[in-house]
Amino acid sequence: METASSVAEVLVHNRNRVCRIEINRPEKKNALTRQMYAAMAGAINGADADPEIRAILLHGSKDCFCAGNDLKEFQLAGENPELRPAGSNPFMEAISLAEKPMVAAVTGPAIGIGTTCLFHFDLIYAGQSATFSMPFVRLGLSPEAGSSFLLPRLVGHQRAAEILLLSKTLSSQQALDLGIINAVLPDNKVIDHAWDISCKLAQQPPASVRLTKALLKKQAMATLSDTMADELQHFARRLESGECKEALSAFFERREPDFSSFE
Numbered sequence: 281m282e283t284a285s286s287v288a289e290v291l292v293h294n295r296n297r298v299c300r301i302e303i304n305r306p307e308k309k310n311a312l313t314r315q316m317y318a319a320m321a322g323a324i325n326g327a328d329a330d331p332e333i334r335a336i337l338l339h340g341s342k343d344c345f346c347a348g349n350d351l352k353e354f355q356l357a358g359e360n361p362e363l364r365p366a367g368s369n370p371f372m373e374a375i376s377l378a379e380k381p382m383v384a385a386v387t388g389p390a391i392g393i394g395t396t397c398l399f400h401f402d403l404i405y406a407g408q409s410a411t412f413s414m415p416f417v418r419l420g421l422s423p424e425a426g427s428s429f430l431l432p433r434l435v436g437h438q439r440a441a442e443i444l445l446l447s448k449t450l451s452s453q454q455a456l457d458l459g460i461i462n463a464v465l466p467d468n469k470v471i472d473h474a475w476d477i478s479c480k481l482a483q484q485p486p487a488s489v490r491l492t493k494a495l496l497k498k499q500a501m502a503t504l505s506d507t508m509a510d511e512l513q514h515f516a517r518r519l520e521s522g523e524c525k526e527a528l529s530a531f532f533e534r535r536e537p538d539f540s541s542f543e
């Protein structure tokens with residue numbers, strides 16, 4: 281059954297007690313706008329509150345999971361403080377607080393929040409051609425969604441530094457070796473596999489599943505919410521920086537950025 285989503289770029293289907301959320305803006309590589317964040321947050325919060333739903337699955341298009349935040353919106357927010365989001369991102373809040381298990385299927389690139397959101401998921405399956413990157417530094421920005429805490433916790437400081445400071449892109453095999461994802465599958469099988477796993481989760485005893493997820497996350501939760509609040513403040517200031525403005529102009533002008541004059 282297809283259920284309501286407030287925007288066409290986010291499709292939501294409830295079936296077999298699984299809420300399946302599809303990012304559907306392939307012409308912009310599934311870059312996320314504020315409206316899309318709100319729709320995804322609404323779907324996740326709704327699924328978490330709905331006793332009929334027992335698992336949440338997120339996936340993108342067949343050749344792109346998500347190219348991160350819409351860079352045009354970042355550019356506008358950097359120029360006009362009134363266009364800057366007030367408070368935290370509702371999608372990040374929803375994924376960090378969801379009590380039900382969340383599964384992700386990654387096909388093609390997962391960039392910026394396309395990767396950082398995954399650190400809040402419980403089970404992640406990626407296609408052979410999937411890639412993972414968090415190019416915040418290359419964009420003159422700073423980490424978000426709790427990634428400055430969750431990434432080093434997963435992979436250690438030095439590997440996290442390499443990935444974040446050098447905006448290193450990981451292949452799906454590298455992400456598997458680092459423990460960031462659960463398995464690599466053929467590209468054309470990954471969404472079906474993640475669906476099967478979501479249905480399997482939905483058949484488990486639901487209270488036991490929710491309790492186990494809560495216990496797995498308990499130690500991290502306090503630090504995580506402090507980190508997310510701290511990151512948000514830095515991120516908002518970085519959007520106004522000359523470094524970020526140069527990086528965003530360079531992206532849309534399809535040229536290399538020039539950071540040589542910055543201190």
Ligand code: COA
Pocket residue numbers: 307308309311312347348349350351352389391392393415416419
């Ligand atoms: N925000 C806004 N628009 C984006 C976007 C983003 N994050 N990512 C891609 N697009 C747009 C492009 O501007 C282009 O639009 P156009 O057709 O109107 O010119 C369209 O999506 C296709 O992108 P393109 O770069 O031509 O495709 P590609 O296959 O060569 O590369 C990516 C795909 C995802 C690797 C590349 O677009 C990219 O690096 N995007 C930016 C990722 C990023 O830095 N995200 C922010 C992280 S914080």
